[in-house]
Structures are given as C-alpha cells and as structure tokens.
Amino acid sequence: MIKQTRKIAILGAGSWGTALASTFSMNGNQVILWGKNQSDIDDINQNHQNRRFLQEAFLDKNLKATTDLKDAVKDAEIVLFVVPTSAVRQVAGKLASILPSLKNEIIFGHAIKGIEVDSNKRVSQMISEEIxxxxxxxLFFISGPSHAESVVKRAITLVAVASSNQARAAIIQAALSNSFFRVYTNSDLCGSEYAAALKNVLAIAGGIIKGLKMTDNTQAALVTRGLSEMRRLGVALGGKSETFNGLAGLGDLIVTAMSTNSRNFRAGLGLASGKDLKQVQKEMGMVIEGVKTAKAVDQLSRKNNISMPISESVYKILYENAKIDDVVADLMNRPLISEE
Known part of the structure; x- marks a missing residue:
C-alpha cells in the first residue's frame, strides 16, 4: 500500500517544531518550517541543522524553512502551530489575515503544551478565537512523552494525536507514523491539552527533587500524587479520566518530570541550587512553559476549588519567594487523608 504524502506547514522553528517538521519530512511529506529568526532558517536550509535549539542533530535533507508566513501556508494541507503559548494569539492573528487569500482546504492543529494566564484558555480555544x-x-493536538532531542536521533517514541474529529486525527496519524515514531489517536482534545500543560508544573517539582538529591522514592511519589492532581483538575474542566493514564498524561509526566532534556526539569534543578527564577530563565535562554502555566493552574485550582498541593507549592516557590525547605515541610505536614 502506497502511503499518501501531504503538504505540511509547521509554524515555529524551536526544538519541538523542528523535530516534528523533520519527522514529517522524512516520511515523504512536503514540509515547510516557518520561523522568525533568519539565522535559524538559514541553518536549516543550508546545513540541515538547527544548532541554536538542537545542537549537533541533523535534520531531513528535504525539509525547507522560511520566514515568510504566507509562503509557508500557501499550498499546505496541514498547518501545525508549535510556537510558545505566549505567541499563539499573535501568530494566529497573522494567519487569519492570510487565510482569505488561500484556496486550499487546511487541517489545523498544534503541539503546544500550555495554558494562557488570566484567561485560562487552552491553546485550541485561543486559536479558534483568533481565527x-x-x-x-x-483542531488536532499532538502530545506525549517525546523530547525533541530524542526524536531527531530517531529514538523509538510514542505519542497521541487528540481530536474530536477522528477522521482528521487519522490523517495526522498516517502522515507522522514511521518505524521509530508511532502515533495513537484519542478523542479527548480537552483532557489531552490540560494533561500536557499541567505536567510542566510538576516537572519543575521533579527538577527540584533531583536537585535536592532526594531518592527514587520521592520521585515516584511526585509522579503518582502529581498525576492525581492533574486528573482532578482536568476532569473538573471537561477532560476524560482515562486520558490522564495514557501517553498524553502519565507518559508525558514521567519523561518530563525525570529528565534533564526537559526545560521545566532543568528549571527545577536551577531553583534547587539556590538560583532565583530570573537567573534560571536567563541561563536557559528558551521558553519554560511550566513557569507561566503554574500561575494559570493556581488561578484555575482556586476558581474551581480543586486541591493541588504540589502545584501550589511550585507556584509559591516561583511567585511568592517561598523557601524550598519550608514548602517541602509544609507538604509533609498536611493533614493525613485517604489516597482516593
């Protein structure tokens, strides 16, 4: 059976956008990667690398890149947003002004793991508001345990594409799957988006635990009780409970909360070493989605009266200058309750 190839535009030339673009491209799809930084685009086109984000990794040689948004989407069948959460509305707004001039029918989706602060909107809600x-x-959403650094090295990776429109999810599944990158589908867009965003906050906690030289016991406790927090809030906001046990939930939480490939985890390591948030962000030089998401999660949990003690502790460290030792002591001295 001959695999149908697609014309695909990836919006966002950071590490994850680049890794997805290269994977789509090596599957025979015609892929254009859009980004704002001309030096990054030149590196991709001339050297088949994006060394600012993925250092020594080599990309598929057929991958093309551009700084021209209209040129990127003009013939696309699939458009995938992979920009930081804070840039979604700006990029979507620019795309909205271009779409009326296009004749091609497009399937839209994103692979962005965040929640907008104050509005507390999911990314799919932001895109549909702007367009x-x-x-x-x-819309569809790609998520799961998938560090970009591993994907570009062709490490075996499993992700999920979520959409209420399963026919469209199946198109993305076929276009992205190959011998090392396996894609599943699910119908829970809402739950998948919340799971992907909420685990970033817990990943900061994972880095703090590692930085404090705590044991595997503590890391396992974080993943288990953190997952309970994610599920409580996600289900209250419309997600399905089972989604949090899958790739979009538990799978992504494990890989993010226990690996130095995670920016959020590395941020936690920095905080545990005594650095303040500004210093950590400056040294990272890239967006740490969990930092802003922690604020959105605090707003959502309070608004919906959902107990999220670990996420609340991360918020206090990030925004209230709470001492890490005091936060850990407070967590361990909470009233004893049932695990349910």
Missing part, C-alpha cells in the same frame, strides 16, 4: 473560521472541534 473564527476554525472550529475547536476540528
């Missing part, structure tokens, strides 16, 4: 012609139910 009224796109319905949230028609």
């Amino acid at each position: 009224p012609s796109i319905k949230e139910d028609d």
Whole structure:
C-alpha cells in the first residue's frame, strides 16, 4: 500500500517544531518550517541543522524553512502551530489575515503544551478565537512523552494525536507514523491539552527533587500524587479520566518530570541550587512553559476549588519567594487523608 504524502506547514522553528517538521519530512511529506529568526532558517536550509535549539542533530535533507508566513501556508494541507503559548494569539492573528487569500482546504492543529494566564484558555480555544473560521472541534493536538532531542536521533517514541474529529486525527496519524515514531489517536482534545500543560508544573517539582538529591522514592511519589492532581483538575474542566493514564498524561509526566532534556526539569534543578527564577530563565535562554502555566493552574485550582498541593507549592516557590525547605515541610505536614 502506497502511503499518501501531504503538504505540511509547521509554524515555529524551536526544538519541538523542528523535530516534528523533520519527522514529517522524512516520511515523504512536503514540509515547510516557518520561523522568525533568519539565522535559524538559514541553518536549516543550508546545513540541515538547527544548532541554536538542537545542537549537533541533523535534520531531513528535504525539509525547507522560511520566514515568510504566507509562503509557508500557501499550498499546505496541514498547518501545525508549535510556537510558545505566549505567541499563539499573535501568530494566529497573522494567519487569519492570510487565510482569505488561500484556496486550499487546511487541517489545523498544534503541539503546544500550555495554558494562557488570566484567561485560562487552552491553546485550541485561543486559536479558534483568533481565527473564527476554525472550529475547536476540528483542531488536532499532538502530545506525549517525546523530547525533541530524542526524536531527531530517531529514538523509538510514542505519542497521541487528540481530536474530536477522528477522521482528521487519522490523517495526522498516517502522515507522522514511521518505524521509530508511532502515533495513537484519542478523542479527548480537552483532557489531552490540560494533561500536557499541567505536567510542566510538576516537572519543575521533579527538577527540584533531583536537585535536592532526594531518592527514587520521592520521585515516584511526585509522579503518582502529581498525576492525581492533574486528573482532578482536568476532569473538573471537561477532560476524560482515562486520558490522564495514557501517553498524553502519565507518559508525558514521567519523561518530563525525570529528565534533564526537559526545560521545566532543568528549571527545577536551577531553583534547587539556590538560583532565583530570573537567573534560571536567563541561563536557559528558551521558553519554560511550566513557569507561566503554574500561575494559570493556581488561578484555575482556586476558581474551581480543586486541591493541588504540589502545584501550589511550585507556584509559591516561583511567585511568592517561598523557601524550598519550608514548602517541602509544609507538604509533609498536611493533614493525613485517604489516597482516593
């Protein structure tokens, strides 16, 4: 059976956008990667690398890149947003002004793991607000345990593509799957988006635990009780409980909360070493999604009266200058309760 290839535009030339673009491209799809930084685009086109984000990794040689948004999407069948959460509305707004001039029918989706602060909107809600012609139910979302650094090295990776429109999810599944990158589908867009965002906050806690030289016992406790927090809030906001046991939930939480490939984990390591948030962000030089998401999660948990003691502790460290030792002591001295 001959695999159908697609024309695909990836919006966002950071590490994850680049890794996805290269994977789509090596599957025979015609892929254009859009980014703002001309030096990154030149590196991709001339050297088949994106050394600012992925250092020594080599990308598929057929991958093309551009700084021209209209050129990127003009013939696309699939458009995938992979920009930071804070840039979603700006990029979607620019795309909205371009779409009326296009004749091609496009499937839209994203691979962004965040929640907007104050509005507390999911990314799919933000995109559909900025581009009224796109319905949230028609969007897809790619997530799961998938560090970009491993994907570009062709490490065996499993992810999930979530969408209320399963026919569209199946198209993405076929276009992205290969011998090392396996894609599953699920119908829970809402739950998958919340799971992907919430685990970033817990990943900061994972880095703190590692930085304090705590044991595997503590890391396992974080993953287990952190997952309970994610599920409580996600289900209260419309997600399905089973989604949090899958790739979008538990799978992504494990890989993010226990690996130095995670920016959020590395941020936690920095905080545990005594650095303040500004210093950690400056040294990282890249967006740490869990930092802003921690604020959004604090707002959502308070608004919905959902107990999230670990996430609340991360918020206190990030935004209230709470001492890590005091936060850990407070967690361990909470009233004893049932695990349920």
